[in-house]
Amino acid sequence: MGQIIACANQKGGVGKTTTVVNLSTYLALAGDTVLVIDLDPQGNTTSGFGLDRSEIEHSIYEAIIEDAAVADLVVATEIPGLSIVPSSISLAGAEVELAPLPQRERRLSRILADLAGTYDYILLDCPPSLGLLTVNALTAADAVVIPIQCEYYALEGLSQLIATINLVRNHLNPELAIKGVVLTMFDPRTNLSSEVDAEVRKHLGSAVFDTIIPRSVRLSEAPSYGLPIALYRPDSKGAEAYAALAAELRERDGRPAPVARSVSIPAGRKAAEQNAAPEVGPR
């Protein structure tokens, strides 16, 4: 049976999209069939896979609001086994358009039922709010992954997110589990990062993934080339970290360690790769 995982945190810029793009890539490279659904009107996941947003004809909006069949909206990526349902700017209106609809919190859940058994993992990238799109994601999901940025106000807002998860559990999706909290943008040179690490583990214990995602210049550059880190800089620290996160997630699911697969950079992208500046600071 496949598993649906929502990546959620109402704070923007904490690493949701980076986590969805790279975690999904390493799951696919480990041999899983993976579908990513970009629920953020900003569409950073869509462009992060190199899809040109101006050329996208169909988006998840059409399924959520217009009852299109989701299978018709799926687009292949350059990574074998990994597909995406893109976002579009029309999703920005979906929060308002969803409001008067019957079963408005369950639209995505109903849509995804059509895909049952088709994928090992479906990852949902949520917008930075606790609005109806995020509630739809939490209602459709089996589990949630919460990225937390290693910064001063790291835990601020977390109680609100947990309260929303509990509301969804009580009223819409009793089985919703917390898959794990992942610390992102960790900078080993600062005391603050280590303090946040200790604080988050004190409060959330084993819910926190052992794997920590470091701050990495390569991770922040990769989206501008439309490449997941596995294709952009597979030897970088950020790549190693997301590969490890995928392995840890699979381990939590009782699945064997990923089989290493060679990754080739698609022709035409190589120039961008070669022109990239050498990485400074933490790899």
Ligand SMILES: Nc1ncnc2c1ncn2[C@@H]1O[C@H](COP(=O)(O)OP(=O)(O)O)[C@@H](O)[C@H]1O
């Ligand atoms: N580990 C990291 N190291 C460096 N930059 C990162 C890292 N994770 C994310 N970023 C950058 O931080 C910004 C916000 O990340 P993003 O994944 O888009 O967050 P969200 O989806 O939560 O808004 C992006 O510019 C992204 O490239």
Ligand SMILES: [Mg+2]
């Ligand atoms: Mg995002």
